[in-house]
Amino acid sequence: MRDGGAVSLPSVLSFDLDDTLWPIGPVIEAAESELWAWLCERHPRAAAAHSIESMRALRAAAAARFPERGHDMTFLRLHSLAQMLVAAGYEASAAERAFEVFYAARNRVSCYADVRPALARLGGRRPLYALSNGNASLERCGIAAFFAGHVSAQSVGAAKPDPRMFAALAARAGVAPAEILHVGDDPYADVDGARRAGAQAVWINRDGRSWPAELEPPARTITSLEEIA
Numbered sequence: 188m189r190d191g192g193a194v195s196l197p198s199v200l201s202f203d204l205d206d207t208l209w210p211i212g213p214v215i216e217a218a219e220s221e222l223w224a225w226l227c228e229r230h231p232r233a234a235a236a237h238s239i240e241s242m243r244a245l246r247a248a249a250a251a252r253f254p255e256r257g258h259d260m261t262f263l264r265l266h267s268l269a270q271m272l273v274a275a276g277y278e279a280s281a282a283e284r285a286f287e288v289f290y291a292a293r294n295r296v297s298c299y300a301d302v303r304p305a306l307a308r309l310g311g312r313r314p315l316y317a318l319s320n321g322n323a324s325l326e327r328c329g330i331a332a333f334f335a336g337h338v339s340a341q342s343v344g345a346a347k348p349d350p351r352m353f354a355a356l357a358a359r360a361g362v363a364p365a366e367i368l369h370v371g372d373d374p375y376a377d378v379d380g381a382r383r384a385g386a387q388a389v390w391i392n393r394d395g396r397s398w399p400a401e402l403e404p405p406a407r408t409i410t411s412l413e414e415i416a
């Protein structure tokens with residue numbers, strides 16, 4: 188626990204997933220390509236009316252239409268897939284098979300080299316939690332054994348930087364927010380979100396990005412998980 192400005196040793200560590208433990212851009216690109224190839228083969232009429240870009244636009248439209256589900260990547264993808272399949276005369280249930288093609292590829296991630304050794308070391312000392320806005324599966328990504336739990340935007344009904352995410356993590360771990368040290372790549376969602384919720388935050392800046400001028404600078408910045416003592 189902390190009082191005043193003193194930094195206390197955290198009793199729980201939490202980690203963002205995408206772009207913190209693995210690079211997500213190439214994974215989503217590959218997953219969208221696999222899904223696209225599958226649609227072209229199995230549901231060619233739907234593919235003929237679309238492109239990968241227009242499918243992204245459908246998802247954005249779904250997020251605008253259902254703002255209360257905007258944090259739920261699985262819902263948005265399933266909804267927009269069903270929409271395009273039904274419009275081409277296919278069963279809406281085909282969306283679930285299409286989603287599974289995407290989801291299997293979306294979880295085929297390659298952790299940064301520092302991640303597994305650091306999680307193994309840190310997990311021996313304190314419980315580790317995943318705190319993510321995306322819909323990755325710890326089991327499918329092959330890292331579930333490192334973690335005591337996973338709090339996702341989908342399970343909370345809100346996305347970081349919403350303080351409900353950090354409150355849900357604190358409740359799940361049975362600690363006060365100030366006892367949590369959260370590590371993430373996003374200045375707004377991870378660092379500012381954590382400190383607004385009363386948690387401690389570390390910014391992981393793996394690729395030399397600059398910190399947004401309008402935000403108070405992070406208390407701690409690292410470039411690899413090895414730096415967490």
Ligand SMILES: [Mg+2]
Pocket residue numbers: 203204205206207371372373
């Ligand atoms: Mg991230």
